[in-house]
Amino acid sequence: MSLLNSALRRLFDLLLLPFQSLPAAVGLVVVSLLAAVGMLWAFKRTSNQAGIEAAKRRIHAGIFEIRLFNDSFRQIWRAQAGILRANLTYLRYSLVPMLFILPPLVFVVAQLQFQYAYAQPAAGDRTVLEATFAPGWEKAGTVPASASGKPRATLELPAGLVAETPALWIPSQRTLSWRLRVEQPGDQTIGIRIGDRLYEKSFDGSRPLERRSPVRPGRSWLDQFVYPAERPLPSDGVLDRVTVDLEPAAVALPGWTVREMAGVPAWMTVFFLLSIVFAFALRRRFGVTF
Amino acid sequence: MRRDGHRFRAAALGVLAIAAVLPLAGCGGAGEARAPGRNVIILGFDGLDYDLTAKLMAEGRLPNFSRLAESTPLQKLGTSVPPQSPVAWSNFITGTDAGGHGIFDFVHRDPGTMLPFLSTSRVIADPDAGEPIALGKCQIPTGAGEMELLRHGTPFWEKLERAGVETTVMRMPANFPPSGSATRELSGMGTPDILGTYGTFTYYTSELFFDDSKITGGGEVVEAWPEEGVVASELLGPDNPFTREKTKAKAPFQVHLDPDEPVAKLVVGDEERILEVGEWSDWVPVSLDLGLCGKLMMTPSIPANARFYLKSVAPEFQLYVSPLNLDPRNPVMPISTPEDFAGELAEVTGPFYTQGMPEDTKALEGGVLDRTQFLAQVSSAYEEEAAQYRHLLAGWKGGLLFLYFGAADLTQHTLMDTLDPGHPRWDPEVSPKFADAIPNAYARFDAFLGYTLGHMPKDTLVVVMSDHGFTSWRRAFGLNTWLWQNGYLNVTDPQAALSSKLFGAVDWSATRAYGLGINGLYVNLQGREKNGAVPESERLSLMRELKAKLLATIDPKTGQPAITQVFLREETYSDGGYRDIGPDLVIGYAKGTRGSSASALGEFEPEVFADNVDEWPGDHLMDPDAVPGILLTNRPLVRPAPTLSELHWSILAEFGVESGAAAK
Structure with a gap:
């Protein structure tokens, strides 16, 4: 696949x-x-x-x-x-x-x-970055966590993207989320460092039309089928998928914006x-x- | 930000729906007319006070106002009787007074039931509607109510449109539902939220002992507790019309709390927002679910929009949710002309407050928002309006463009103590911190005027106006208590009267007059009021007697008259067809004094006079001569406008329409 x-x-x-x-x-x-x-x-x-x-x-x-x-x-x-x-x-x-x-x-x-x-991100837009951990991630013992069990992760953001919130941990969903603001759109790569591993997600916005995906899939075959636009995450990592919210794009026809x-x-x-x-x-x- | 994980799969399934969707796509715009003659922009700033404007201009804080005043001096603009916004704006809209347009107060009363109702619009039932058709637990309504605008008279924009002038009227008060006679209009003050109220916020909190006694309407408090890091609750909408049992349309939501940081994720349907404590969300689309019955009726939900403010996550969970506003892209009530104009605005400048008065003073009064949070909310509403104006001005083809701003009015209502060290609410520790809030609101309008002057077409007439002025409200006058103490109103049980609402303990057979609304005083007239006690033959003499006594009333604290003018209906209003629905007398309170809020809704207080210590320290519902509005133009008007009603004719005269005294 x-x-x-x-x-x-x-x-x-x-x-x-x-x-x-x-x-x-x-x-x-x-x-x-x-x-x-x-x-x-x-x-x-x-x-x-x-x-x-x-x-x-x-x-x-x-x-x-x-x-x-x-x-x-x-x-x-x-x-x-x-x-x-x-x-x-x-x-x-x-x-x-x-x-x-x-x-x-x-x-x-x-x-x-x-x-x-998906629409080209514009300066001032906001998006949610979400990293979903694989089931049993905590058993691997490779991810540092706080006393409450929240995994420690740091963002490595390119110039032009700013994190507006600290990481939000939802244990029941195994997700860490951040709200990001676009200051300068471009072909960007967001890095999430967890332990000694770096997980990346593309966030492309340099041109109105180019390949953009809201999801970087993990091991799931179905995810890979449905989200073929990015190569899957490393199979030996702790993340199952990384997502960003992308706004839907309109198509302008003469006299009709669809x-x-x-x-x-x-x-x-x-x-x-x-x-x-x-x-x-x-x-x-x-x-x-x- | 929407959850996107299933979008592609939904899209693939949605292919089959394309054929059904396509017919919706061919909507085209109507042809556009070019406006002949002159161009006029009217900036309607609610509540800009003459004295304060002049003072700020003298201090150099309103440079664009001063620039305009070089050509035509700042002028007092006579307001309405009484100086209440719906009345005042209706005077301007129609060029007449309340006798001609029928709006005498925010609230009127039905003499048949003695119950108050909102004066500017009402829901009228479908006359052909029968009983709903029952289908198990569901029902099919057989008719739908309609909103009716109760303001009568011909708006100036309708006269201009008839003369071929293209008009755009944004947020004009007392114009809901929109008149339909402007080329483009968006309804303003008087436009309800999704519940049909003037705005009802909801406060979700885990506080056990939250004091909700100050929330007297316009807000609900809901207990909400985190369980395993998640707060789950519901946004409640209007009654579900498709269920036989009384149920509400509702939208479940969850707030996921981070275990370590003051940050949370809000999930409403497919929408997600991450908020830190102290942050406002943008507009979140909300689908109020109508359940299985709604689905069977092909109306699964009611669309609305809400904004969220995360006050705290620990030790207590506190979340403010704005009144549920109509979705401008799909409003369930008419809010614009043409109908899709509101949606077009939303497409270009984003979703916006559709409720008539977006500034949530009720949340401030109720202690849910503090002053800083309130001012942030006011600011965001202003920014929406400004963005829309910039968009409209950029595409303006001439004619008449009117825009209304209400932010200064409500900022002055809620923060006037910051400019008045003699106010009972003045707090030397707190009030000075907000001393710039009101001047800043004025300065914001000044900047807005500057933008207009820099971007409008050449030779455009700019009219800056306000509907009334403002002042500090220090003393409250309980009109119904005064009537009671002076023998004009009797109660069945004095103790019960002090705790009853809506004249609950009034002995109508022994009552000759009663107060309703802030300035209204009615004779309990036989043949008109439900339990009228005063014959028509005694009405006028009673009114004159009341007037004399009220004018002689002295506030024991100040030693000054509490009331400086009393207006008799027949002597004040034109006989334009609606004079009879107004109060028999209108009270013009002395500057600094106002009718009490309790009395306005038929309640009684222990004393006639009291210091005003409410979170509402500023007001204007006083003697109209004490609170004039302002008028400022970039060139002299063809026809001078000393009052709001006259300004109506002056605007028409600028276009050569119905000018001259004969026009009136």
Whole structure:
């Protein structure tokens, strides 16, 4: 997983490099167009186009049947049943290409998430840095702690970041947290020294568009899958994950600033909307029916 | 700062919701009209006193005010009768007096029930609503109440809009719900919090013997104990409309305390803040949960915003939570015109206090915030308003721009003893430490004026005004006690009267007059009051008798008259259609004396006179001639404005709208 993530990170950093100095919408238009082309290509090759065409014709026929025989309950009922059967067939034919399209799309979305989902930190912004200790950390005996059991940790902050609070220890969650203030955004690395080990977390803010992740994962495979943007923490350390709060980014389109809504990041709204629009616009050129 | 761990997974699931979300996205702005003619900016500073302004100008502490005064001298601006903010601003808004706009006091009374109610707005029930439809433990309301603005008359901005002038009216008092007639407006004083009150804070504390006797409204105290380093409690919202049993909308929260340091993490829903002791949070979004019934009704929660102040974590836990303000991005009541204007402001300048009077004087009076903490809170509210103004001024296309600031008013109400060594609350140890608070509030406005002068379009007329002045409030006058002692009001049981509220022990059959509100005195009139005892034929003679006696009342401590003017309704107010809802007499207390707070709500005290030792040492609800406001402009007005009502017409005259005496 780590190797795959590393390769994908490099690939997407390279692919999106030309768009880093442009508005997010520009990159998203290109990415959506490429995604639409890719999906059309895959759909055409992995789907039963003739079957889909036939199912659609049967649905249309059923609708006409209802219009023509709207005084015959039996005929309407039979047409409805036919439409339902054709719909199920249509869904079955559509599912097969989805099995080919979705897995790579998930990896694409995972990478794009960290390029477009989080806003560039600005001077004056505040964020919470949180280090989660692994279960049983205290048994290792390598971490100095206060009489109350609070692990001792010191922050090594780059210029441009300031800790506004002392470390807050929540034993039930095994977390140490600090509130940080951004004085000068940049591509920064936050260091947390615990015992003789230094744990690092990136906090990038030099450009509006660049790879940013709220989580540096630890050993958890799921965390590594969901947060592929940073390499995992050392597996022999006492930390399970390190997080920073990042504000969601908006995407400015002409006449419409798209914002995160109901948990859906703004970029994703734009990406899927544009992908659908491009897919519809190009489907005849690719000779695809769906 | 939001917990972000699940955002990506939520986002992936949210893909399916995109189709539903998309239709919401195509909202476009309305076309914009260009304002013809002149440009006017009005800076409405509530409570700026003429004498104090002149003094600070002479001391060189208000250089921008002085700059303006070089072209037109600082002028007294006659205030309203009585000089209460909702009345005064309504005079300015409508160009008439209370007889024309119907606002006579902060509180009015319903003569049918003798109960007081807030004068500027009310909730009106849906006339078509029936009983809620029961569904097990849930219910479906069959109608929703609506807020109604009780201030009548035509606002000056409506007249200007009709003449094609674009107007922006920010936080005008007595304008909730917003009139809807300005191009842009944000409601101000009178706008409630999420509970429908003028602002109710909550104080969470582990103190066993916290004295909450000074919290007489506008605040709640909740016991909150740390258990294993965590304090868990709830923010309480309004009643849940979807449950048959009476329950509250609520938002659970936790405060995780560090075992060693004075720092804590606040967790409210998905929101987290780390606060050190002595720190204020920014605005924290709060979703007040409406439970399963709310979810079934597709309204799972009520959005609100709150600010937190961590006073202490040890030895006692003490947390102040501001009144739950409306979320300007999704307000549950109308607070702006157009409706999304408040949200647009929040997007650009951040969330803000939507409650009409953000300065939490109740928390100061209740001993929950001290003066330093209160001033910090006042300052943050001011900064929000200033940021919004800078944003609006930057994009202003001309026309009329009005902005209201209330910070000086409430700072003077709560800290006037710091400028008056003769005040009963003067403490030689404490008061001088805050002696700069009020001058600083004035100086802040001066800086604001300076910013305006430096950033406004050329040839803009700037009007700096206040609705009334201010003075030290040393002596309290118990009007209802005076009426009782002088035989105009009778009680059934003298002992019970001293502890009863809202005229609880009054013998109405033997009562001829009663006081309600700070300045209002009503005749207990037959056919009007619920238990009226005075026939209409005796009303006027009784009013004249009361006036004479009140004017002859001498404060035994000062040897001076306690009351310098008494206004008879018919002699004072125009007959603009609403005169009859006002008090029969309005009391103009002598400078330094004011009606007692207890009497204003139908209570009695052992003595008529008392020293004012409340955390409210300054006031203006006195003789209007004693507390004029100010007027300052960067060039002479086309039409002079000696009073607030006249200023309404002067502003119109600047645009060539309804100018001249005939307009009135």
